[in-house]
Ligand SMILES: NC(=O)C1=CN([C@@H]2O[C@H](COP(=O)(O)OP(=O)(O)OC[C@H]3O[C@@H](n4cnc5c(N)ncnc54)[C@H](O)[C@@H]3O)[C@@H](O)[C@H]2O)C=CC1
């Protein structure tokens with residue numbers, strides 16, 4: 001890694017295969033943090049521009065620049081076609097970072113046999129704000145230097161968590177990769193619930209979102225865990241306790257969330273089997 005952004009080391013060249021919702025957010029944050037746009041190439045079949053100064057290709061180049069880190073950011077089912085075109089361009093020091101859900105490291109190693117350094121990353125959408133969560137996993141074939149460099153690349157995106165056991169990758173994907181969708185649903189449901197008990201819809205939507213935002217920020221700064229914080233809102237004999245009692249009855253919320261994460265995890269496992 002020779003290019004240095006404002007505070008962050010970036011690869012000599014970044015080659016993004018696909019730049020949709022997720023990879024687009026990662027790139028946006030990297031550019032905000034000083035990544036030189038001349039060192040970025042995006043391959044996307046549509047050829048749609050990404051942003052000023054970033055090269056977009058609709059087909060693969062004859063070769064990748066020296067020191068390229070490839071970000072696999074297309075849909076998981078496209079890996080077979082992408083690998084056929086991309087693998088011949090890889091040399092031993094081409095680094096591959098894959099954000100493909102349900103695509104195992106063994107699968108990636110089989111498709112890119114020449115590349116030594118391959119890392120699975122599972123980001124989530126708030127990375128665009130530098131407030132995301134990214135889980136990382138690799139094996140001992142990947143060099144220690146590559147691990148450090150990839151971690152440094154991911155660091156400006158938010159929280160970085162190395163996962164020791166790939167068997168947990170679908171679980172962490174369910175929690176943090178899919179998590180923003182579950183939270184967005186929660187905000188929506190809180191607003192709809194407010195409306196259902198008589199608050200005007202637009203006001204309920206604003207209040208629900210601001211309540212979630214303020215509470216998340218508070219929890220992030222607090223010394224106590226969210227369980228203690230919840231009890232602190234609940235004045236003895238007051239309104240919150242009654243509400244919590246409804247939420248907690250028969251572990252309703254917990255059961256619902258376990259079912260939600262398990263369903264997402266199971267889909268990741270099915271995708272890994274090619275389903
Ligand atoms: N959306 C999310 O919150 C998250 C997505 N991911 C992963 O990110 C990947 C992309 O997901 P999204 O960004 O949501 O999808 P998307 O549909 O927004 O983006 C897919 C991108 O791939 C490009 N593409 C299509 N065909 C291609 C081909 N043959 N070769 C190269 N590029 C091609 C498209 O032009 C588009 O830019 C998936 O593998 C997903 O598992 C991971 C974490 C979170």
Ligand SMILES: O=C(O)[C@@H]1CCC=N1
Nearest residue numbers: 101173174177178179
């Ligand atoms: O829905 C998906 O499969 C991807 C993985 C995590 C978020 N989006």
